[in-house]
Amino acid sequence: MPNIILNRKLFSCILVLFSCIVLQAQNKTIDSLLTLLKNEKTDTGKVNHFNNLFFEYEYTDNIKAKEYLDNALELSEKIDYKKGLATTYIHLGWFAEDMGNYQQAIIHYQQSLKISEKLADKKSISATLGNIGVAYYNLSDFPKALDFYFKTLKIAEELGDKNKIQKQLGNIGIIYHEQGDYSKALDYYFKALKIAKELDDKYGIASDNGSIGNAYKAQAYIAISHQGYKESDSLYIKALDYYFKALKLFEELDDKTKIATQLTNIGTVYHDQKDYQKALDYYFKALKIDKELGDKNGIATNLGNIGSLFTSIKKYAEAEKYMLQALAIADSIGMLKEKIQFENSISELYMQTGNNKKALEHYIKAMKAKDSLFNEAKSREIMNFEFEKKEASIKAEQDKKDALAAADIRRQKIIIWSVISGLLLVIMFAGFIFRSLRVTRKQKQVIEIKSKETEEQKKVIEEQKKIVEEKNKDITDSINYANRIQRAILPHRRDIWAAFPQSFVLFKPKDIVSGDFYFFHKNEQSAFIAAVDCTGHGVPGAFMSMLGVSFLNEIVRKKEIMKASDILDHLRDSIIEALQQKGQTGEQKDGMDIALCAINTANFQLQFAGANNPLFIIRGKKPQGFQNIEVLGNIEEIEPDKQPVAIYENMRPFTNNVINLQKGDTIYLTSDGYQDQFGGPKNKKFKIKQLKEIFLNIADKPMLEQREILDTTFENWRGELEQIDDVTILGLKI
Template identity: 25%
Template sequence: MKNIFFIAFFILYLSLCHAQDRGELLARLQKSNSQAEKVQILEQLATISKQTNQIDNAISYFKQALDLTDESGSVTVIGSLCQKIADLYLQKQEYETAVEYALQALSLHEKDKNNQKVADLQHYIGSIYKKNQVYEKAIEYFQKSYQYYRQSENIELQKQVLSSLSETYYLNGQLAESEKNYAELVNLAYASNDIKTETEALTKIAVVCTAEKRYEEAIHYTQELSSIYEKNKQINQLAFTQQNLGYLYRQKGDLAQSEAYFQSAIATFEKIKQKDATILSNIAVTYSMLGNFTKSQEYHLQAIEIEKKRNIPEDLADKYNLVAANSLLSQNPFQALQYANQAVQIATPANAYKQLKDSYLILSEVYNRQNDFKAAQDAFKKADEYSKIIENQATKSKENLQKKRIEAQERESDLLLLLSEKEKQSLALRQALLEAEKKEQELTLLKKESELNEANVKNQRLAKERAEQQLRLAEQLLETERQKQQILTLNQEKIMQELALEKQKVAQEEQQKAIELERNRNQIRNLQLKQELQEQKMRERFVYLGGLAALLIMLIMAWAIRRSNRQRKLIQEKNKTLEKQQKQIQEINEELRTSEEEIRQNAEELLVTNEQLESSLRQLSIQNEIIAAKNRDITASITYAKRIQHSILPLPEQMQATFGEYCLLFRPKDIISGDFYWLRMLPDNRILFSVVDCTGHGVPGAFMSLIGSNLLKEIVDEKKIYSPELILNELSKGIKYTLQQEKTANRDGMDLAIVLIDKENRKVEFAGAKNPIVYVQNGELFYLKGDHYEIGGNTTKQDVYYTKQQISLPNDESEKTTFYLFTDGYQDQFGGTEGRGFSIRKFREFLHQIYYLPMQEQERLLAENLAQWQGKTRQIDDICVVGFRV
């Protein structure tokens, strides 16, 4: 009581102190004129609000501080404020807003190229997405963060982000990736002697192995954990590890070991004076499986007493259901009825639908055993109702989670665009401010220049006025001097003008005389030139006419000589040609005479030969009719055999009911086929399916297909052998025995691929005799080879043992995996421009190109691609390709 009073008083004292501090800070905030000081005060107010759990007030103060911090502020300060706001929204579980502010901080540090801070924030954002169950985005940011941390020497940060990444892969159902990353974490922890991290990672690997029902591996890792805990004397953890080993051995079917480990766990808990309801329930279930129902009930009731103290309705109802089931198994339905009804009473107010479903299933079985069938039916309907509620909740949860993931992706994209737009606006604003400052500086400079120019202009004006005054005085003096000079000049000019007029008269007279003399000389010169030109023209005309006449005479003579020579040559050539023709005619005449003799002889021989051919043709016609009749009989028989062979193949309705959507390309080379496909739906709803390629094709291949089909039916339906590799072992023995291959030279056999599809446990088991399987999962194509031994046909007398390979299906049933089983006919078909085989590589690539299409469309494309490749080349083998989705 005193302690409670002291705590209450202490809390009251702290709140009063904070109230006083807040009042002082608010007063300082109102008085302050410094932006930096205001930011500091607001941060202090936010911190006080956070400490007193006033989250909304803290957010408000931090946002005010963020608004006051302008773009020129420190990236560190702005980023820190954004992350503090994100922390508060995370505390309020408002994950979307937390991501918004964290992304703002990340954007700032990315621009600042602070890689360490960027990696820290990527890890932080990944953690927010993980808490919000948006696992794909969480994985994306954890991977980015880990890429940086791997390059650094900070092992602690590497371990932290790797742990987050591994756990997120597990939560997202990517168990293989989770296990791989946990294994890397184990190595890092071991190298740094970090036992805590090492044991946590080993525990998670064991959990992954258990989820995939790899109990041997889970036991190995759990035993390794047990050794570490025992060595370090971690008793509590050791007890839980022993409990886990008990559970794993029970799942494996080793009940003796299971009991031993549960007892060890109980003994270990007793050392630390603790009891654990889960361990008690587990050992109770183990005793129940061993048939010791009394011991089982003893431990169940101990577990119930512990759960009553914990007061968790779901767990307590579970324990009552377990003890009710144990009572039912021990043939005590009355007791089972009591415990199941108690479970219903506890689970109903808590809406514990799973526990209610289990309770009503137990009640239904109890009423059945008491022959109260109406009550049994009512209880079963109740169980079915709760089962549907659970399914609807799971479906709704999946839909909400998917919606949340899509919205998170869209919101992040929008936010990044908004941040980018804000950055552009910020840059534009800074640019505008710079431009404004630049213009202001230019205006200041212009103003100063203008003032200087005005002063210069004023000085220049004064200097100009002084210069103009001096100029006017000088001009007056010059004017006076010029007037005197003009008077002297006028007198001199008058005298000079008179002399010039006299000279001009004398010069004009002499010029007139010279002109007349030159005119007479030119007339004499022109007359002489005319006479010389006429004489020259006469000489040229005479030479031209004489040359032309000589040229014509020479041309006529040359033409006459050339014509004479050509005629002479033509006559000589014609004479030679005639001589040759005469010789050829003589030779042809001799050949014709010889040919006539040969033709007469050949004609006689042809008459004889024609008679013989006509006789032979009549015989061939009769034989052809016999052969045609036999061919019709054989074809009819083979066609009937085709009907028989098709009757052993699964019907389209069976294929449709089993796989839903499937594609089938079945092309016998010669009417009936050595290839066949085989299907069985097992009693436990598992599916066996096989595609088989028998030795040969046509009739021999068909015989082998009948033998193979019958042997498969015998192995599965009669011997109840369902595991693919064991089926192949038995089939190989059966072929050898049926064809007496150990006593004869017969070496016929078959190649095949067979799968066992287990939808409930989300796995497919595969075994192959020379034939592979191709499947596409999450867009990636996988190719598993079969063993290198065919079924039967080998020369060794020793039995061959085939191996099994396992393919895990996605936990989400909506994520389909596409499988292809096929014979070698498609890939070996000749064709193309070079007449080569299509090849398995091209076939795999083609399947990868079409896998996402509807199955009917895939079937059409497979046929079209084969026809295009084959062209006019004949089909060389039977072809069978089957595709389906699981």
């Protein structure tokens, strides 16, 4: 024990000493740059020094970093230094990203891009396009990120810049990985790996091997979800092979952080393969390195992995110990997302051991952590907004000073020339000038009075306009944030594709936020999917949708209700209780319509329960024994119960329809927004009949193509008219 304490003290001293050395080196660099700036004679040189000083302060002093960027921007504009201006806008983009303001970063990058395009600077154009791609990636706008990565790749290929090509191929692979297209991701990872080998770039080779391992592991998850256990075994073997290659190279590079990451990845594969002892060995190896590095994030992650493994083998006491340690660290360093995950895992652990009181306690803590995550992000947005407002105020004040100074100069010039002209004219026409000056003086007084009145009126109008704009921005920012929160609680489409590779989601909110939502959950036996239409749209509908998602998660995930009709009965009870509905007039309007399916993934038996929204199935023939199935051509319409999920005058239990699906059957779930849309040549509703005809016409096409056809048809029908409601359509092929 004493040796351990000594080693820890020694390690702490080394860390402190290293930090001091780095700080001292940074201070020397800053001192050198300040000396160069002081002695610099050229304005272009000063701009470059300002940008270099930004680098030094970027991660240590935001105020000074921004101050040097403002100096660089002001001087670049003053001397029309295009190259310096392009560079400064790039750095302003980086600064905005550091603040978490990715939209503002994109604006700065685009300003830089325009200048670089005018200068025909292909290298800068390529770098800027890449930066825009990264910003869109951070906003989870993967299609736009992919578009900019491909543009960057094209220019890098034209320049023959293999380093840039290798990096962009890897970035493109990551986007396809995020979108769940693991085959394409692997194609680009392997292309990146090939170039990294040509460049003898050990770090690139190691990173690409790790990415390939991640893609094979993701494919293994999909194979398991389709009962492809033999296929998953071979994919796990491939994943391990590439993880071990990455591990070996990172060990040669002595990159401790990456070594720990690969050890963790290897542990997760063994964990999935139920080789628990090997998984534990690698988790503990990774944990040891994380502790040596003082990487609390890594420590919490691996403690959580170890706790999860002990839960899998029903060693609940050990699981509890490691999970609580992971939670304590996550809590201490503000890892809110991980805290939510650990609180939920601990809640499930206590549920398995029958300790319902503690299970509920940690579930409530998870919900509170979610609220904190929301509030933290909102506070960050407010800080960004205040920062931008202050910056705009400072700029406006400076612009005002500049305008006054320019006006003074112009006034002085006018006075000088007036005096000279006046003297000459006095000599020639003294009497005439005298009378003219009197008239001019009176006119000037009138003009000044009117100008002052106009200026005061303008100021009042501008102040009122500013107040309105700020209020509108506050409201819009809040709604945009609500949109991000709403999208975050929707199921990831990658999870739906993993369970049903032939599927699509068409989700078109009328406003920024939506009263529609879709739900998906898969357990070992069944997959649950629903299209839900809440009362109203926009903000009121969005609030109702968040209630719906929360209640469905509780009913399906926590209570494990498996029967479709029972799920709707429980959902109705939760809605009535939450909204405190007593049966008064108008309360039945506050609720939701829903089409919900529970599909047994082993025998493809489908349960359907609906509240005002039907289910559509396309296959060869109508099954026997269902009177509430209407057939149009080859399309079956499973009728819903004509009642909402809310308090209702004639409430009755929801009907549970059981249908045996066959391979190749296609099902569609919809809200009513599509068929209710006005448009076409006579500005009429689209109607359900046309929608069913589209389903019949497109059923044999690939699912993503079906989505495009539905989307294009809707937009063509709508034309210039406003979208009247939220639109949701889900399609699955068995």
